[in-house]
Amino acid sequence: MPENHPRRRAFEMQKPRRTERAEPGRRRTERQIAADKRRREERAREGVVKKAGPKTPEHRMAPRAPGRVRVTTLIVDELARALKVILKFDGPADVLMKLFFKSNPQLGMRDRGIIAEGIYDALRRYGTLRAAMRPVHPDRAPKLAALAVLARQHGIEAISPAAIGSEEGPLKNVLAFDASKAPAHVRAELPQWMFDLIEAQYPDSQDLYRAMTEGAPLDLRVNLLKATREEVLAELEKNGVEALPTPLSPDGVRLPTKPGLTRWPIYKDGLVDVQDEGSQLIARLLTPRRREMVCDFCAGAGGKTLALGALMRSTGSLYAFDVNEKRLAGLAPRMRRAGLTNVHPIAIRSEQDQRVRRLNGKFDRVLVDAPCTGTGTLRRNPDLKWRLSPEELERINAIQKSVLASAAKLVKKGGRLVYATCSLLKRENQDVVEAFLAVNPGWRLVPVKEVFEQQGIHFGSGQLERFEGYMQLLPHVNNTDGFFAAVLERDE
Numbered sequence: 451m452p453e454n455h456p457r458r459r460a461f462e463m464q465k466p467r468r469t470e471r472a473e474p475g476r477r478r479t480e481r482q483i484a485a486d487k488r489r490r491e492e493r494a495r496e497g498v499v500k501k502a503g504p505k506t507p508e509h510r511m512a513p514r515a516p517g518r519v520r521v522t523t524l525i526v527d528e529l530a531r532a533l534k535v536i537l538k539f540d541g542p543a544d545v546l547m548k549l550f551f552k553s554n555p556q557l558g559m560r561d562r563g564i565i566a567e568g569i570y571d572a573l574r575r576y577g578t579l580r581a582a583m584r585p586v587h588p589d590r591a592p593k594l595a596a597l598a599v600l601a602r603q604h605g606i607e608a609i610s611p612a613a614i615g616s617e618e619g620p621l622k623n624v625l626a627f628d629a630s631k632a633p634a635h636v637r638a639e640l641p642q643w644m645f646d647l648i649e650a651q652y653p654d655s656q657d658l659y660r661a662m663t664e665g666a667p668l669d670l671r672v673n674l675l676k677a678t679r680e681e682v683l684a685e686l687e688k689n690g691v692e693a694l695p696t697p698l699s700p701d702g703v704r705l706p707t708k709p710g711l712t713r714w715p716i717y718k719d720g721l722v723d724v725q726d727e728g729s730q731l732i733a734r735l736l737t738p739r740r741r742e743m744v745c746d747f748c749a750g751a752g753g754k755t756l757a758l759g760a761l762m763r764s765t766g767s768l769y770a771f772d773v774n775e776k777r778l779a780g781l782a783p784r785m786r787r788a789g790l791t792n793v794h795p796i797a798i799r800s801e802q803d804q805r806v807r808r809l810n811g812k813f814d815r816v817l818v819d820a821p822c823t824g825t826g827t828l829r830r831n832p833d834l835k836w837r838l839s840p841e842e843l844e845r846i847n848a849i850q851k852s853v854l855a856s857a858a859k860l861v862k863k864g865g866r867l868v869y870a871t872c873s874l875l876k877r878e879n880q881d882v883v884e885a886f887l888a889v890n891p892g893w894r895l896v897p898v899k900e901v902f903e904q905q906g907i908h909f910g911s912g913q914l915e916r917f918e919g920y921m922q923l924l925p926h927v928n929n930t931d932g933f934f935a936a937v938l939e940r941d942e
Protein backbone atom coordinates (compact mmCIF):
# COMPACT_ATOMS: atom_id res chain seq x y z
CA MET A 451 0.00 0.00 0.00
CA PRO A 452 1.54 3.36 -0.96
CA GLU A 453 2.53 5.75 1.84
CA ASN A 454 -0.21 8.26 0.95
CA HIS A 455 -2.94 5.68 0.39
CA PRO A 456 -6.21 6.82 2.01
CA ARG A 457 -6.49 3.53 3.94
CA ARG A 458 -3.01 3.97 5.42
CA ARG A 459 -4.12 7.39 6.69
CA ALA A 460 -7.47 6.16 7.99
CA PHE A 461 -6.38 6.11 11.62
CA GLU A 462 -3.40 8.43 11.34
CA MET A 463 -5.71 11.33 10.50
CA GLN A 464 -7.34 10.89 13.86
CA LYS A 465 -4.06 10.70 15.70
CA PRO A 466 -3.63 13.53 18.19
CA ARG A 467 -0.76 16.03 18.00
CA ARG A 468 2.35 15.23 20.00
CA THR A 469 2.75 17.58 22.92
CA GLU A 470 4.78 16.67 25.92
CA ARG A 471 8.16 14.98 26.29
CA ALA A 472 7.74 12.26 28.94
CA GLU A 473 11.25 10.92 29.03
CA PRO A 474 14.31 11.61 26.93
CA GLY A 475 13.87 10.20 23.43
CA ARG A 476 10.25 9.19 23.97
CA ARG A 477 7.39 11.56 23.22
CA ARG A 478 3.90 10.89 24.51
CA THR A 479 0.75 12.09 22.82
CA GLU A 480 -2.21 13.88 24.38
CA ARG A 481 -4.22 10.74 23.76
CA GLN A 482 -1.70 8.57 25.58
CA ILE A 483 -1.54 10.93 28.52
CA ALA A 484 -5.33 11.15 28.72
CA ALA A 485 -5.65 7.37 28.34
CA ASP A 486 -3.19 6.72 31.17
CA LYS A 487 -4.99 9.19 33.40
CA ARG A 488 -8.36 7.61 32.61
CA ARG A 489 -6.96 4.16 33.25
CA ARG A 490 -5.56 5.21 36.63
CA GLU A 491 -8.85 6.85 37.61
CA GLU A 492 -10.88 3.86 36.48
CA ARG A 493 -8.64 1.41 38.27
CA ALA A 494 -9.04 3.41 41.45
CA ARG A 495 -12.83 3.68 41.01
CA GLU A 496 -13.30 0.04 40.02
CA GLY A 497 -10.94 -1.29 42.68
CA VAL A 498 -8.83 -3.20 40.17
CA VAL A 499 -5.76 -4.65 41.78
CA LYS A 500 -2.83 -4.86 39.41
CA LYS A 501 -1.77 -8.45 39.02
CA ALA A 502 0.94 -9.98 36.91
CA GLY A 503 -0.76 -10.87 33.61
CA PRO A 504 -0.57 -14.31 32.05
CA LYS A 505 2.91 -14.90 30.73
CA THR A 506 2.57 -17.58 28.10
CA PRO A 507 1.52 -16.48 24.62
CA GLU A 508 -1.29 -19.03 24.43
CA HIS A 509 -3.03 -17.37 27.34
CA ARG A 510 -2.87 -13.87 25.96
CA MET A 511 -5.70 -14.27 23.46
CA ALA A 512 -7.48 -17.09 25.29
CA PRO A 513 -11.22 -16.57 25.79
CA ARG A 514 -11.88 -14.93 29.13
CA ALA A 515 -14.18 -16.59 31.60
CA PRO A 516 -17.63 -14.90 31.61
CA GLY A 517 -17.87 -12.17 34.19
CA ARG A 518 -14.10 -11.61 34.34
CA VAL A 519 -13.88 -8.93 31.67
CA ARG A 520 -13.73 -5.30 32.80
CA VAL A 521 -14.64 -2.98 29.98
CA THR A 522 -13.00 0.37 30.60
CA THR A 523 -13.62 3.78 29.06
CA LEU A 524 -10.42 3.38 27.09
CA ILE A 525 -11.67 0.14 25.52
CA VAL A 526 -15.03 1.67 24.62
CA ASP A 527 -13.44 4.80 23.12
CA GLU A 528 -10.86 2.89 21.14
CA LEU A 529 -13.37 0.34 19.85
CA ALA A 530 -15.61 3.25 18.77
CA ARG A 531 -12.66 4.83 16.95
CA ALA A 532 -11.95 1.57 15.11
CA LEU A 533 -15.61 0.92 14.22
CA LYS A 534 -16.01 4.45 12.85
CA VAL A 535 -13.55 3.56 10.08
CA ILE A 536 -14.04 -0.21 9.66
CA LEU A 537 -17.85 -0.12 9.44
CA LYS A 538 -17.61 2.08 6.33
CA PHE A 539 -16.58 -1.15 4.53
CA ASP A 540 -14.33 0.58 2.07
CA GLY A 541 -11.33 -1.68 2.72
CA PRO A 542 -10.50 -5.15 4.06
CA ALA A 543 -11.11 -5.19 7.81
CA ASP A 544 -7.92 -7.14 8.59
CA VAL A 545 -5.80 -4.45 6.90
CA LEU A 546 -7.66 -1.66 8.70
CA MET A 547 -7.35 -3.48 12.02
CA LYS A 548 -3.61 -3.80 11.58
CA LEU A 549 -3.35 -0.06 10.88
CA PHE A 550 -5.55 0.70 13.86
CA PHE A 551 -3.43 -1.30 16.30
CA LYS A 552 -0.25 0.12 14.77
CA SER A 553 -1.58 3.62 15.39
CA ASN A 554 -2.22 2.64 19.01
CA PRO A 555 1.05 1.28 20.42
CA GLN A 556 0.08 2.22 23.98
CA LEU A 557 -2.77 -0.34 24.10
CA GLY A 558 -1.99 -3.33 26.31
CA MET A 559 -2.37 -6.95 25.16
CA ARG A 560 -5.55 -7.51 27.15
CA ASP A 561 -7.26 -4.37 25.80
CA ARG A 562 -6.18 -5.26 22.25
CA GLY A 563 -7.74 -8.70 22.64
CA ILE A 564 -11.07 -7.26 23.84
CA ILE A 565 -11.12 -4.62 21.08
CA ALA A 566 -10.21 -7.15 18.36
CA GLU A 567 -12.99 -9.48 19.52
CA GLY A 568 -15.35 -6.49 19.55
CA ILE A 569 -14.49 -5.58 15.96
CA TYR A 570 -15.02 -9.17 14.84
CA ASP A 571 -18.34 -9.37 16.66
CA ALA A 572 -19.53 -6.09 15.13
CA LEU A 573 -18.70 -7.44 11.66
CA ARG A 574 -20.08 -10.93 12.22
CA ARG A 575 -23.35 -9.61 13.65
CA TYR A 576 -23.59 -6.28 11.85
CA GLY A 577 -27.03 -7.16 10.43
CA THR A 578 -28.75 -7.22 13.81
CA LEU A 579 -26.53 -4.45 15.19
CA ARG A 580 -27.64 -2.10 12.41
CA ALA A 581 -31.29 -3.16 12.78
CA ALA A 582 -31.17 -2.62 16.56
CA MET A 583 -29.62 0.84 16.39
CA ARG A 584 -32.31 3.48 16.01
CA PRO A 585 -31.28 6.54 13.94
CA VAL A 586 -28.73 8.40 16.02
CA HIS A 587 -26.49 11.40 15.33
CA PRO A 588 -23.45 10.19 13.29
CA ASP A 589 -21.10 11.60 15.95
CA ARG A 590 -22.63 9.34 18.59
CA ALA A 591 -23.18 6.21 16.47
CA PRO A 592 -19.65 4.67 16.79
CA LYS A 593 -19.68 4.90 20.59
CA LEU A 594 -23.19 3.49 20.85
CA ALA A 595 -22.22 0.68 18.47
CA ALA A 596 -19.09 -0.05 20.54
CA LEU A 597 -21.12 -0.14 23.77
CA ALA A 598 -23.76 -2.39 22.20
CA VAL A 599 -21.16 -4.82 20.89
CA LEU A 600 -19.32 -4.99 24.22
CA ALA A 601 -22.58 -5.40 26.14
CA ARG A 602 -23.70 -8.19 23.78
CA GLN A 603 -20.40 -9.98 24.34
CA HIS A 604 -19.69 -9.41 28.02
CA GLY A 605 -22.95 -8.15 29.54
CA ILE A 606 -23.79 -4.51 30.33
CA GLU A 607 -22.60 -4.97 33.93
CA ALA A 608 -19.05 -5.61 32.67
CA ILE A 609 -18.88 -2.06 31.30
CA SER A 610 -17.66 0.74 33.51
CA PRO A 611 -20.59 3.14 34.26
CA ALA A 612 -18.23 6.02 33.42
CA ALA A 613 -17.81 4.56 29.93
CA ILE A 614 -21.57 4.33 29.38
CA GLY A 615 -22.25 7.86 30.64
CA SER A 616 -25.24 9.48 28.95
CA GLU A 617 -25.70 6.56 26.51
CA GLU A 618 -27.40 4.34 29.10
CA GLY A 619 -30.92 4.87 27.72
CA PRO A 620 -30.06 4.41 24.02
CA LEU A 621 -27.88 1.39 24.92
CA LYS A 622 -30.72 -0.30 26.79
CA ASN A 623 -32.98 0.30 23.76
CA VAL A 624 -30.44 -1.35 21.46
CA LEU A 625 -30.10 -4.32 23.80
CA ALA A 626 -33.89 -4.69 24.03
CA PHE A 627 -34.14 -5.21 20.25
CA ASP A 628 -36.07 -8.41 19.53
CA ALA A 629 -34.15 -10.05 16.67
CA SER A 630 -36.75 -12.82 16.32
CA LYS A 631 -39.06 -10.29 14.63
CA ALA A 632 -36.40 -9.14 12.14
CA PRO A 633 -36.41 -10.36 8.50
CA ALA A 634 -34.79 -13.76 7.91
CA HIS A 635 -31.67 -12.37 6.21
CA VAL A 636 -31.07 -10.01 9.17
CA ARG A 637 -31.35 -12.93 11.60
CA ALA A 638 -28.89 -14.84 9.41
CA GLU A 639 -26.51 -11.84 9.55
CA LEU A 640 -26.26 -11.73 5.76
CA PRO A 641 -27.18 -9.30 2.99
CA GLN A 642 -30.44 -10.26 1.28
CA TRP A 643 -28.91 -11.38 -2.06
CA MET A 644 -26.38 -13.71 -0.40
CA PHE A 645 -28.99 -15.09 1.96
CA ASP A 646 -31.26 -15.93 -1.01
CA LEU A 647 -28.49 -17.87 -2.78
CA ILE A 648 -27.43 -19.83 0.32
CA GLU A 649 -31.00 -20.49 1.43
CA ALA A 650 -31.81 -22.06 -1.95
CA GLN A 651 -28.86 -24.45 -1.65
CA TYR A 652 -28.60 -25.72 1.93
CA PRO A 653 -31.46 -27.45 3.76
CA ASP A 654 -29.42 -27.08 6.98
CA SER A 655 -28.94 -23.35 6.42
CA GLN A 656 -29.90 -22.34 9.99
CA ASP A 657 -26.98 -24.30 11.44
CA LEU A 658 -24.73 -22.88 8.75
CA TYR A 659 -25.72 -19.27 9.57
CA ARG A 660 -25.06 -19.88 13.25
CA ALA A 661 -21.61 -21.37 12.54
CA MET A 662 -20.71 -18.49 10.23
CA THR A 663 -21.12 -15.99 13.06
CA GLU A 664 -18.78 -17.89 15.35
CA GLY A 665 -14.99 -17.84 15.55
CA ALA A 666 -12.78 -20.39 13.83
CA PRO A 667 -10.12 -22.58 15.44
CA LEU A 668 -6.48 -22.20 14.48
CA ASP A 669 -5.34 -25.09 12.29
CA LEU A 670 -1.71 -25.90 11.59
CA ARG A 671 -0.27 -28.12 8.92
CA VAL A 672 2.74 -30.14 9.96
CA ASN A 673 5.53 -29.97 7.39
CA LEU A 674 6.23 -33.68 6.89
CA LEU A 675 9.67 -32.85 5.48
CA LYS A 676 10.71 -31.66 8.92
CA ALA A 677 8.53 -33.32 11.56
CA THR A 678 5.75 -35.77 12.25
CA ARG A 679 2.39 -34.76 13.66
CA GLU A 680 3.17 -36.67 16.85
CA GLU A 681 6.38 -34.68 17.35
CA VAL A 682 4.56 -31.37 16.91
CA LEU A 683 1.74 -32.41 19.27
CA ALA A 684 4.33 -33.44 21.87
CA GLU A 685 6.15 -30.09 21.51
CA LEU A 686 2.89 -28.15 21.92
CA GLU A 687 1.96 -30.20 24.97
CA LYS A 688 5.38 -29.57 26.48
CA ASN A 689 4.68 -25.83 26.18
CA GLY A 690 1.25 -26.17 27.75
CA VAL A 691 -0.68 -25.50 24.52
CA GLU A 692 -3.91 -27.40 24.05
CA ALA A 693 -3.86 -29.09 20.63
CA LEU A 694 -5.54 -32.02 18.91
CA PRO A 695 -5.05 -33.86 15.63
CA THR A 696 -7.49 -32.58 12.97
CA PRO A 697 -10.25 -35.13 12.37
CA LEU A 698 -9.63 -35.57 8.61
CA SER A 699 -6.31 -34.18 7.43
CA PRO A 700 -3.46 -36.55 8.35
CA ASP A 701 -1.01 -33.62 8.74
CA GLY A 702 -3.26 -31.23 10.66
CA VAL A 703 -3.24 -29.96 14.24
CA ARG A 704 -6.10 -27.94 15.73
CA LEU A 705 -5.66 -25.33 18.46
CA PRO A 706 -8.81 -24.05 20.17
CA THR A 707 -6.99 -20.88 21.31
CA LYS A 708 -4.76 -18.58 19.30
CA PRO A 709 -1.25 -18.44 20.69
CA GLY A 710 1.31 -15.99 19.32
CA LEU A 711 2.60 -18.77 17.13
CA THR A 712 4.90 -16.85 14.79
CA ARG A 713 7.44 -16.34 17.59
CA TRP A 714 7.81 -20.04 18.28
CA PRO A 715 10.71 -22.19 17.04
CA ILE A 716 8.38 -24.82 15.50
CA TYR A 717 6.96 -22.04 13.29
CA LYS A 718 10.18 -20.14 12.67
CA ASP A 719 12.01 -23.35 11.71
CA GLY A 720 9.29 -24.39 9.28
CA LEU A 721 7.96 -27.43 11.15
CA VAL A 722 4.41 -26.05 10.93
CA ASP A 723 2.46 -23.55 8.89
CA VAL A 724 -0.93 -21.99 9.57
CA GLN A 725 -3.48 -23.63 7.27
CA ASP A 726 -7.15 -24.48 7.62
CA GLU A 727 -7.84 -28.22 7.53
CA GLY A 728 -9.95 -27.62 4.40
CA SER A 729 -6.94 -26.26 2.48
CA GLN A 730 -4.89 -29.24 3.59
CA LEU A 731 -7.55 -31.58 2.20
CA ILE A 732 -7.53 -29.77 -1.15
CA ALA A 733 -3.79 -30.42 -1.49
CA ARG A 734 -4.49 -34.09 -0.65
CA LEU A 735 -7.18 -34.25 -3.36
CA LEU A 736 -4.59 -33.39 -6.00
CA THR A 737 -2.42 -36.32 -4.73
CA PRO A 738 0.82 -35.03 -6.22
CA ARG A 739 3.49 -37.72 -6.38
CA ARG A 740 7.28 -37.62 -6.19
CA ARG A 741 9.05 -36.42 -9.33
CA GLU A 742 5.83 -35.29 -11.05
CA MET A 743 5.23 -32.03 -12.97
CA VAL A 744 2.69 -30.12 -10.89
CA CYS A 745 1.21 -26.64 -11.27
CA ASP A 746 -0.50 -24.47 -8.66
CA PHE A 747 -2.22 -22.06 -11.06
CA CYS A 748 -3.48 -19.49 -8.52
CA ALA A 749 -0.76 -19.85 -5.92
CA GLY A 750 -1.16 -16.51 -4.12
CA ALA A 751 1.33 -16.45 -1.23
CA GLY A 752 1.65 -20.21 -1.58
CA GLY A 753 -0.34 -21.76 1.26
CA LYS A 754 -1.35 -24.75 -0.85
CA THR A 755 1.91 -24.71 -2.86
CA LEU A 756 3.80 -25.51 0.34
CA ALA A 757 1.43 -28.36 1.17
CA LEU A 758 1.83 -29.76 -2.37
CA GLY A 759 5.63 -29.41 -2.23
CA ALA A 760 5.78 -31.36 1.03
CA LEU A 761 3.56 -34.13 -0.40
CA MET A 762 6.02 -34.33 -3.33
CA ARG A 763 8.88 -34.62 -0.77
CA SER A 764 10.48 -31.61 -2.49
CA THR A 765 11.09 -33.62 -5.70
CA GLY A 766 9.85 -33.07 -9.28
CA SER A 767 8.78 -29.60 -10.43
CA LEU A 768 6.11 -27.47 -8.81
CA TYR A 769 5.19 -24.34 -10.79
CA ALA A 770 3.44 -21.62 -8.81
CA PHE A 771 1.60 -19.08 -11.02
CA ASP A 772 -0.29 -16.00 -9.97
CA VAL A 773 -1.23 -12.67 -11.55
CA ASN A 774 -0.52 -10.87 -8.29
CA GLU A 775 3.24 -10.43 -8.23
CA LYS A 776 3.26 -8.95 -4.75
CA ARG A 777 1.32 -11.84 -3.25
CA LEU A 778 3.53 -14.38 -5.04
CA ALA A 779 6.63 -12.63 -3.66
CA GLY A 780 5.53 -13.88 -0.23
CA LEU A 781 6.20 -17.44 -1.38
CA ALA A 782 10.03 -17.34 -1.57
CA PRO A 783 10.70 -16.87 2.18
CA ARG A 784 8.02 -19.43 3.02
CA MET A 785 9.62 -21.97 0.66
CA ARG A 786 12.98 -21.46 2.35
CA ARG A 787 11.47 -21.82 5.80
CA ALA A 788 9.71 -25.02 4.73
CA GLY A 789 12.91 -26.44 3.19
CA LEU A 790 11.38 -26.79 -0.32
CA THR A 791 13.64 -26.67 -3.37
CA ASN A 792 11.24 -27.86 -6.09
CA VAL A 793 9.05 -24.71 -6.38
CA HIS A 794 9.22 -22.27 -9.31
CA PRO A 795 7.15 -19.13 -8.67
CA ILE A 796 6.17 -17.34 -11.89
CA ALA A 797 4.18 -14.11 -12.00
CA ILE A 798 1.92 -14.21 -15.06
CA ARG A 799 0.04 -11.38 -16.77
CA SER A 800 -3.16 -13.35 -17.21
CA GLU A 801 -4.32 -16.93 -17.60
CA GLN A 802 -3.61 -16.50 -21.35
CA ASP A 803 0.05 -15.57 -20.73
CA GLN A 804 2.53 -16.90 -23.29
CA ARG A 805 4.55 -18.53 -20.46
CA VAL A 806 1.48 -20.52 -19.47
CA ARG A 807 0.64 -21.59 -23.02
CA ARG A 808 4.16 -22.85 -23.68
CA LEU A 809 3.58 -25.46 -20.97
CA ASN A 810 0.32 -26.84 -22.43
CA GLY A 811 0.00 -30.63 -22.08
CA LYS A 812 3.08 -30.90 -19.83
CA PHE A 813 1.63 -31.37 -16.33
CA ASP A 814 0.60 -34.47 -14.38
CA ARG A 815 -1.43 -32.41 -11.90
CA VAL A 816 -2.83 -28.89 -11.86
CA LEU A 817 -4.50 -27.14 -8.96
CA VAL A 818 -6.86 -24.24 -9.68
CA ASP A 819 -7.51 -22.59 -6.33
CA ALA A 820 -9.67 -20.03 -8.07
CA PRO A 821 -10.26 -16.43 -7.01
CA CYS A 822 -13.72 -16.42 -5.41
CA THR A 823 -16.11 -14.50 -3.17
CA GLY A 824 -14.64 -16.16 -0.07
CA THR A 825 -18.14 -16.80 1.32
CA GLY A 826 -16.77 -19.96 2.92
CA THR A 827 -14.40 -17.92 5.10
CA LEU A 828 -16.90 -15.58 6.77
CA ARG A 829 -15.89 -16.82 10.24
CA ARG A 830 -12.43 -15.36 9.63
CA ASN A 831 -13.32 -12.55 7.21
CA PRO A 832 -16.78 -11.40 8.32
CA ASP A 833 -16.47 -8.02 6.56
CA LEU A 834 -16.55 -9.79 3.18
CA LYS A 835 -20.29 -10.41 3.33
CA TRP A 836 -20.99 -6.69 3.65
CA ARG A 837 -18.48 -5.69 0.98
CA LEU A 838 -19.50 -8.15 -1.74
CA SER A 839 -22.23 -7.54 -4.31
CA PRO A 840 -24.02 -9.55 -7.01
CA GLU A 841 -22.01 -7.56 -9.60
CA GLU A 842 -18.75 -8.63 -7.97
CA LEU A 843 -19.94 -12.25 -8.01
CA GLU A 844 -20.57 -11.92 -11.77
CA ARG A 845 -17.11 -10.49 -12.35
CA ILE A 846 -15.36 -13.21 -10.34
CA ASN A 847 -17.46 -15.92 -11.98
CA ALA A 848 -16.22 -14.92 -15.46
CA ILE A 849 -12.58 -15.09 -14.26
CA GLN A 850 -13.17 -18.53 -12.71
CA LYS A 851 -14.44 -19.97 -16.00
CA SER A 852 -11.60 -18.46 -18.01
CA VAL A 853 -8.88 -19.59 -15.54
CA LEU A 854 -10.27 -23.14 -15.48
CA ALA A 855 -10.31 -23.32 -19.31
CA SER A 856 -6.66 -22.16 -19.57
CA ALA A 857 -5.38 -24.27 -16.69
CA ALA A 858 -7.02 -27.42 -18.09
CA LYS A 859 -4.92 -27.11 -21.25
CA LEU A 860 -1.78 -27.59 -19.15
CA VAL A 861 -2.81 -31.12 -18.14
CA LYS A 862 -1.43 -34.10 -20.06
CA LYS A 863 -3.57 -37.10 -21.06
CA GLY A 864 -4.34 -39.17 -17.98
CA GLY A 865 -3.49 -36.21 -15.74
CA ARG A 866 -5.69 -34.58 -13.12
CA LEU A 867 -6.94 -31.12 -12.24
CA VAL A 868 -8.51 -29.99 -8.99
CA TYR A 869 -10.80 -26.97 -9.20
CA ALA A 870 -11.30 -25.45 -5.74
CA THR A 871 -12.78 -22.37 -4.09
CA CYS A 872 -13.46 -21.17 -0.57
CA SER A 873 -17.02 -20.33 -1.57
CA LEU A 874 -20.38 -21.75 -0.50
CA LEU A 875 -22.09 -20.66 -3.70
CA LYS A 876 -23.00 -23.20 -6.37
CA ARG A 877 -22.58 -20.48 -8.99
CA GLU A 878 -18.81 -20.42 -8.33
CA ASN A 879 -18.54 -24.15 -7.73
CA GLN A 880 -20.68 -26.89 -9.30
CA ASP A 881 -21.96 -24.55 -12.05
CA VAL A 882 -18.41 -23.65 -13.18
CA VAL A 883 -17.36 -27.32 -13.29
CA GLU A 884 -20.52 -28.43 -15.06
CA ALA A 885 -20.16 -25.69 -17.69
CA PHE A 886 -16.56 -26.85 -18.24
CA LEU A 887 -17.50 -30.55 -18.56
CA ALA A 888 -20.31 -29.70 -20.97
CA VAL A 889 -17.85 -28.33 -23.54
CA ASN A 890 -14.90 -30.64 -22.72
CA PRO A 891 -16.06 -34.22 -23.31
CA GLY A 892 -12.50 -35.57 -22.88
CA TRP A 893 -12.73 -34.88 -19.15
CA ARG A 894 -14.56 -36.73 -16.37
CA LEU A 895 -15.40 -36.04 -12.76
CA VAL A 896 -13.61 -38.35 -10.28
CA PRO A 897 -15.67 -38.72 -7.07
CA VAL A 898 -13.76 -37.10 -4.20
CA LYS A 899 -14.75 -39.91 -1.86
CA GLU A 900 -12.72 -42.33 -3.98
CA VAL A 901 -9.63 -40.09 -3.87
CA PHE A 902 -9.87 -39.56 -0.12
CA GLU A 903 -10.46 -43.20 0.72
CA GLN A 904 -7.37 -44.23 -1.28
CA GLN A 905 -5.46 -42.11 1.24
CA GLY A 906 -7.27 -43.51 4.28
CA ILE A 907 -9.32 -40.31 4.79
CA HIS A 908 -12.88 -41.17 5.80
CA PHE A 909 -15.59 -38.54 6.19
CA GLY A 910 -18.63 -38.98 8.41
CA SER A 911 -21.62 -40.77 6.93
CA GLY A 912 -23.38 -38.72 4.22
CA GLN A 913 -21.02 -35.74 4.46
CA LEU A 914 -19.59 -36.26 0.97
CA GLU A 915 -22.49 -38.18 -0.60
CA ARG A 916 -24.83 -35.19 -0.34
CA PHE A 917 -22.60 -33.27 -2.77
CA GLU A 918 -22.63 -35.95 -5.47
CA GLY A 919 -18.96 -36.45 -6.27
CA TYR A 920 -17.84 -32.98 -5.17
CA MET A 921 -16.39 -31.88 -1.85
CA GLN A 922 -18.16 -29.08 -0.01
CA LEU A 923 -16.81 -28.57 3.47
CA LEU A 924 -19.05 -26.61 5.82
CA PRO A 925 -18.21 -24.86 9.10
CA HIS A 926 -21.16 -26.38 10.98
CA VAL A 927 -20.43 -29.91 9.71
CA ASN A 928 -16.63 -30.05 9.47
CA ASN A 929 -15.54 -27.09 11.63
CA THR A 930 -13.45 -25.92 8.65
CA ASP A 931 -13.92 -23.03 6.26
CA GLY A 932 -16.49 -23.64 3.53
CA PHE A 933 -14.26 -25.16 0.86
CA PHE A 934 -15.42 -26.63 -2.43
CA ALA A 935 -13.38 -28.97 -4.67
CA ALA A 936 -13.85 -31.09 -7.76
CA VAL A 937 -11.36 -33.63 -9.11
CA LEU A 938 -11.27 -33.79 -12.91
CA GLU A 939 -9.34 -36.31 -15.01
CA ARG A 940 -8.30 -35.88 -18.63
CA ASP A 941 -9.05 -39.09 -20.51
CA GLU A 942 -7.99 -37.92 -23.97
Ligand SMILES: C[S@@+](CC[C@H](N)C(=O)[O-])C[C@H]1O[C@@H](n2cnc3c(N)ncnc32)[C@H](O)[C@@H]1O
Nearest residue numbers: 748749750752753754772773774801819820821
Ligand atom coordinates in the same frame (compact mmCIF):
# COMPACT_ATOMS: atom_id res chain seq x y z
C1 LIG B 1 -7.97 -18.17 -3.49
S1 LIG B 1 -6.59 -17.21 -3.87
C2 LIG B 1 -5.28 -18.37 -3.83
C3 LIG B 1 -4.83 -18.76 -2.46
C4 LIG B 1 -3.63 -19.69 -2.47
N1 LIG B 1 -3.77 -20.80 -3.36
C5 LIG B 1 -3.36 -20.21 -1.07
O1 LIG B 1 -3.58 -21.38 -0.78
O2 LIG B 1 -2.93 -19.41 -0.25
C6 LIG B 1 -6.80 -16.93 -5.57
C7 LIG B 1 -5.59 -16.36 -6.27
O3 LIG B 1 -5.90 -16.28 -7.65
C8 LIG B 1 -5.14 -15.24 -8.20
N2 LIG B 1 -5.66 -14.93 -9.53
C9 LIG B 1 -6.66 -14.08 -9.88
N3 LIG B 1 -6.82 -14.09 -11.21
C10 LIG B 1 -5.92 -14.96 -11.71
C11 LIG B 1 -5.59 -15.38 -13.02
N4 LIG B 1 -6.24 -14.89 -14.08
N5 LIG B 1 -4.60 -16.27 -13.18
C12 LIG B 1 -3.92 -16.76 -12.11
N6 LIG B 1 -4.17 -16.39 -10.84
C13 LIG B 1 -5.18 -15.50 -10.64
C14 LIG B 1 -5.27 -14.15 -7.15
O4 LIG B 1 -4.23 -13.21 -7.27
C15 LIG B 1 -5.21 -14.96 -5.85
O5 LIG B 1 -3.91 -14.95 -5.32
